[in-house]
Amino acid sequence: MSVAPDALDPYALTREGLVDLAVELEEPAYRAEQIHGWLVRGVDDPNEMTNLPRSLRAILSERFAPTRPELVAHRVGDDGHTHKLLLRFPDGEAIETVLMLYPKRATVCISTQAGCALGCPFCATGQAGFRRQLTAGEVVRQVVVADAALRSGAIADEELPDGAPDHVTNVVYMGMGEPLANLPATLASVRWLHDPDGFGLSARSITVSTVGLVPGIRKLAELGLPVTLAVSLHAATDDLRDELVPINVTHPLAELEQAVRDYRRTTNRRVSIEWCLIGEVNDDERQADALSAIARRLRAHVNVIPMNPTPGVRWKEPSRERTRAFVDRVRDRGVEITLRDTRGRDADAACGQLLASYTVGAGTRLPAAVGAARRVDELATADRGAAQAGEVSS
Ligand code: SAH
């Protein structure tokens, strides 16, 4: 199904934008509040906005782009702690959204792009290449789907760990794609998630992860976006980071560190550093010491995620001994550091690569996603040049 090119994404609109729309349609201004009320409850199909007159519902149905995805697969892991949802949008593009459950906490890991153009060589999304930006509605929609699954009891009690909440409490922008390469959708979706009349999540409950797009970080600081910033560092010297995170060639460590320092100063918010630990690549003492120095200067908490092996990636996960030694060495240098469990049990930050399940076919591929993976592979081969040349607007 194709979407009209001028179709309106209601989640890209602010409250004022909804009022403008009401005015344009010669409707009273309170219609904007009614529509807003539905949108914050995750209803964006005008036909379901039952307090609007039928005629208006019909007009809006023609104007609003459909964002409701089809749930292609739902896989439960880690004794109910991890729920992977494979969502396919009306144009056929598929993404993965991950719900992680703990006592008193339900975290959704959301995607901002189908694929990613930044090509970090250890990351499954990077391997698949860039396919398209998600709209603000498609980003918000992932939270709505996860929230509805919890609230409606669609996830059976026996599939839920003890004490898990019945609604989403935290959102992490750590799924497919680079949120700061899709700033419009990231900013608009955060606005909806933070809106006290809407999803009402606090800045501490929303984490945006970036690979280090400096202009985007500066923009977040300027706007004072109510989020916690996580920076995917992975290497603390430029020689290695140029290899692991190609965007480092454009925005090297000194520039990134300065931007993060300015972000801290302007927003007064803590920043965390993500470190995907790769066996015999970035798990040595030199990197541990360089990381400690940066983390201390930025007063940042470090999250270590042992690399999940991905087909086509020549690197391996680190050994237990080297992992322990790395974490201990950084901690001994006065840095707060947490070792995340790759399986997702304690993995707020570990979900970026879970999409591997269908993009490049990791061992964990969702059975129902094989077709999508094949399609994605074909697309990646056919469209790579065009797509990569596309829309990275840092
Ligand atoms: N583009 C953003 C957000 C999405 S990636 C970013 O890079 O920060 C989310 C996280 O998953 C990143 O920290 C990324 O480094 C991590 N990740 C990617 N591939 C991984 C792998 N194979 N094993 C473990 N973590 C991985």
Ligand code: SF4
């Ligand atoms: Fe893109 Fe992040 Fe993966 Fe790098 S780690 S390729 S920026 S999704």
